[in-house]
Amino acid sequence: MVLGKGASSSLSMNKVDGAEEMVDNSNNFTVLVADDDPLIQKLHEMHLKKFGLKVQVVENGKKAVDLCHFGATFNLILIDKEMPVMDGAEATKELQAMGVNSLIVGVTSRDSPYEKQAFMEAGLDYCFEKPLTADKINFLLQELNKNN
Amino acid sequence: MERNRLQQEVACMRRSLFDQGYLEEQFIQLEELQDDANPNFVQEIVALFYTDSARLIQNIEQTLNSKPIDFSKLDDYMHQFKGSSSSIGAKKVTDECTVFREYCSAENAEGCIRTFQQVKQEYTILRRKLEVYFQMVRQAAVAHSA
Numbered sequence: 001m002v003l004g005k006g007a008s009s010s011l012s013m014n015k016v017d018g019a020e021e022m023v024d025n026s027n028n029f030t031v032l033v034a035d036d037d038p039l040i041q042k043l044h045e046m047h048l049k050k051f052g053l054k055v056q057v058v059e060n061g062k063k064a065v066d067l068c069h070f071g072a073t074f075n076l077i078l079i080d081k082e083m084p085v086m087d088g089a090e091a092t093k094e095l096q097a098m099g100v101n102s103l104i105v106g107v108t109s110r111d112s113p114y115e116k117q118a119f120m121e122a123g124l125d126y127c128f129e130k131p132l133t134a135d136k137i138n139f140l141l142q143e144l145n146k147n148n
Numbered sequence: 149m150e151r152n153r154l155q156q157e158v159a160c161m162r163r164s165l166f167d168q169g170y171l172e173e174q175f176i177q178l179e180e181l182q183d184d185a186n187p188n189f190v191q192e193i194v195a196l197f198y199t200d201s202a203r204l205i206q207n208i209e210q211t212l213n214s215k216p217i218d219f220s221k222l223d224d225y226m227h228q229f230k231g232s233s234s235s236i237g238a239k240k241v242t243d244e245c246t247v248f249r250e251y252c253s254a255e256n257a258e259g260c261i262r263t264f265q266q267v268k269q270e271y272t273i274l275r276r277k278l279e280v281y282f283q284m285v286r287q288a289a290v291a292h293s294a
């Protein structure tokens with residue numbers, strides 16, 4: 001179920017094996033969005049906030065790494081592949097090397113399976129094609145709820 | 149009466165943008181994100197699209213005019229443009245970007261130049277239609293609150 005216009009619920013519905021299941025979004029999940037495109041930053045931030053998530057946005061991989069290096073913690077890191085200064089693949093490797101305890105998800109506009117695979121090999125948990133949709137966010141929330 | 153007429157005109161224009169293939173599902177996703185706290189969200193996203201597009205069109209033009217043509221750079225720019233246009237559901241623009249990238253992969257300069265004219269044309273048409281549409285949306289909003 002997609003949250004309707006004007007709604008900002010802590011609960012959303014998701015179909016599991018044909019039955020609808022309530023997904024509890026009210027547990028203060030935090031998300032870091034790393035993308036250099038202001039359009040994608042705004043779009044993803046809005047999408048995520050609609051699901052009750054707390055969002056921080058940075059414009060390159062280095063800022064994402066620095067934030068985590070200086071102690072910021074996030075349940076979910078959504079990371080673009082192509083960014084200036086430090087790209088998504090390099091940032092993901094650094095974050096994994098630091099041992100961050102976050103679900104790290106690539107969000108790329110690259111549609112070739114080869115490029116997605118290369119990005120995954122940097123250490124992503126998942127890789128989605130841009131832009132984020134309600135279905136993808138619901139899926140990630142389910143994963144976050146499982147892990148927590 | 150005026151309020152209803154304006155709302156009907158807005159709905160009609162919106163429907164035609166989808167029926168004529170200028171917009172697709174992703175635009176509806178943007179509309180669903182808009183709410184009372186962010187009443188201009190769709191227009192703000194579309195404005196960012198225009199900013200992205202202006203920059204990328206200029207970059208693509210410069211790259212097409214350079215000799216030799218750097219097809220890798222060209223593909224990169226058009227890939228960004230395609231990503232941007234698909235983020236707002238600009239279907240015809242996105243489709244032309246796809247065609248362009250095929251010519252780019254084949255390093256077909258003539259095909260790229262020809263298709264780029266199509267990309268720009270579709271972008272210009274969409275931009276004009278959206279500007280009219282959002283102007284009508286704003287007028288209807290003013291009439292509604294009067």
